Amino acid sequence: xxxxxxxxxxxxxxxxxxxxxxxxxxxxxxxxxxxxxxxxxxxxxxxxxxxxxxxxxxxxxxxxxxxxxxxxxxxxxxxxxxxxxxxxxxxxxxxxxxxxxxxxxxxxxxxxxxxxxxxxxxxxxxxxxxxxxxxxxxxxxxxxxxxxxxxxxxx
Amino acid sequence: xxxxxxxxxxxxxxxxxxxxxxxxxxxxxxxxxxxxxxxxxxxxxxxxxxxxxxxxxxxxxxxxxxxxxxxxxxxxxxxxxxxxxxxxxxxxxxxxxxxxxxxxxxxxxxxxxxxxxxxxxxxxxxxxxxxxxxxxxxxxxxxxxxxxxxxxxxx
DNA sequence: CACGATTAGATCGTATACGATATAACTCGA
DNA sequence: TCGAGTTATATCGTATACGATCTAATCGTG
Numbered sequence: 001x002x003x004x005x006x007x008x009x010x011x012x013x014x015x016x017x018x019x020x021x022x023x024x025x026x027x028x029x030x031x032x033x034x035x036x037x038x039x040x041x042x043x044x045x046x047x048x049x050x051x052x053x054x055x056x057x058x059x060x061x062x063x064x065x066x067x068x069x070x071x072x073x074x075x076x077x078x079x080x081x082x083x084x085x086x087x088x089x090x091x092x093x094x095x096x097x098x099x100x101x102x103x104x105x106x107x108x109x110x111x112x113x114x115x116x117x118x119x120x121x122x123x124x125x126x127x128x129x130x131x132x133x134x135x136x137x138x139x140x141x142x143x144x145x146x147x148x149x150x151x152x153x154x155x
Numbered sequence: 156x157x158x159x160x161x162x163x164x165x166x167x168x169x170x171x172x173x174x175x176x177x178x179x180x181x182x183x184x185x186x187x188x189x190x191x192x193x194x195x196x197x198x199x200x201x202x203x204x205x206x207x208x209x210x211x212x213x214x215x216x217x218x219x220x221x222x223x224x225x226x227x228x229x230x231x232x233x234x235x236x237x238x239x240x241x242x243x244x245x246x247x248x249x250x251x252x253x254x255x256x257x258x259x260x261x262x263x264x265x266x267x268x269x270x271x272x273x274x275x276x277x278x279x280x281x282x283x284x285x286x287x288x289x290x291x292x293x294x295x296x297x298x299x300x301x302x303x304x305x306x307x308x309x310x
Numbered sequence: 311c312a313c314g315a316t317t318a319g320a321t322c323g324t325a326t327a328c329g330a331t332a333t334a335a336c337t338c339g340a
Numbered sequence: 341t342c343g344a345g346t347t348a349t350a351t352c353g354t355a356t357a358c359g360a361t362c363t364a365a366t367c368g369t370g
Contacts, residue, residue: 001272001275001279012206012267012270013210014203014206014207014210014223015293016289017203017206017289018279018281018285018288018289019184019203019272019275020203020206021288021292021293021296022177022180022181022184023181023199023203024223024224024293024296025177025181025292025293025295025299026177026178026181027224027225027296027357028224028295028299028300029174029177029178029299030358031299031300031303031358032299032300032302032303034358035303043324043325043326044178045325045326045327046325046326048169048172048175048178051169051172051175054167055168055169060348060349061350062347067169068169068179069179069182069183070182070326070327070328071349072348072349072350073327073328073329073330073349073350073351073352074327074328075349076349076350076351077325077326077350077351078325078326081325096336096347097334097335097336097348098334098335098336098347098348098349099335099347099348099349100348100349112167117172117174120299120303122302123298123302123303124173124295124298125294125295125298125299125302126173126291126294126295126298129291130173132291133173133176133291133295134171134173136281136284136287136288136291137173137177137180138170138176138179139280139281140180140183140279140280140281141176141179141180141182141183143279143280143281144180144183144184144186144187144275144278144279144280145183145186145187147187147277147278147280148186148187148190148275182327185327185328186328189328198355198356199356200355200356200357201355201356215318215319216318216319216320217317217318217319225356225358226319226357226358227318227319227320228319228321228322228358228359228360229356229357229358230319231320231321232320232321232355232356233355233356251317251318251365251366252318252364252365253317253318253319253364253365254317254318254319254365255318255320
């Protein structure tokens with residue numbers, strides 16, 4: 001989607017598309033994190049999932065999915081991999097066998113103490129705009145999700 | 156990566172991670188575009204590739220890849236799909252048979268005239284901040300790519 | 311001009327995303 | 341309480357991303 005324009009014919013250039021800016025910035029983050037995460041045997045998404053898990057231990061797959069905006073079809077394989085790597089545990093909730101509770105292992109907790117992304121803060125070159133951009137993009141995401149919920153129209 | 160903090164122990168919450176904001180905003184864009192793009196039989200990435208192609212017809216795969224920050228391993232299958240769907244043509248350059256020139260078909264050009272993302276501008280809820288966010292995120296991307304080039308260090 | 315080095319695309323294997331569907335566990339009303 | 345409906349997770353098929361590698365075409369240098 002390109003930026004708003006008063007004129008009838010907006011500039012249909014890639015560089016004016018906000019969606020492309022986000023898309024390509026996401027690629028860039030993935031690449032920036034790769035060499036760092038390779039040292040601990042994690043992928044970008046796996047790392048993000050660990051951070052979400054750190055906020056609250058013993059979450060169900062759906063709860064984690066709500067934080068991450070992902071569902072079980074995507075999350076299950078990722079969590080299985082993280083379990084296999086030894087950073088998390090997955091166990092059925094005895095009180096409701098449908099649910100799977102996910103928790104950090106000591107290895108997982110130790111990993112998160114390292115603050116692996118610290119070195120990238122400077123690499124963004126945003127300086128004091130950092131929190132502003134972070135908030136704008138989060139707001140953008142929330143608005144998009146709310147305003148385009150499947151089958152819904154805005155009032 | 157979380158936002159900068161003066162304190163020794165920054166808030167390691169998901170919501171403070173710029174990379175997560177970008178990651179999830181990208182998911183949100185993909186979902187927002189889906190119902191629109193479904194009507195013309197395109198995926199999100201395929202659509203972005205078409206827009207990049209519209210900037211200049213007859214580009215090589217690498218040239219397109221530079222605009223999109225993608226390489227042939229990702230781009231080739233996408234372009235083959237777009238050819239199959241009838242929106243582009245792919246042909247070896249007679250002057251250098253290694254290169255593949257990609258061009259829009261009339262159907263592809265017609266599609267791009269429709270301005271499919273227009274309706275999402277409002278859904279971002281950014282209002283007049285739209286171009287500001289677009290530029291900040293693009294800058295962020297460029298900085299990340301420049302400052303973390305494989306094996307390189309900043310001076 | 312021959313031949314090793316380089317270049318452009320393509321292919322393959324792995325890891326996400328995600329719609330559609332499957333499966334097992336729980337809920338709730340007749 | 342029993343069976344229909346619901347819920348939580350998992351599975352499957354398709355489409356990206358991307359490192360590693362392959363192949364064919366071109367280039368460069370002796």
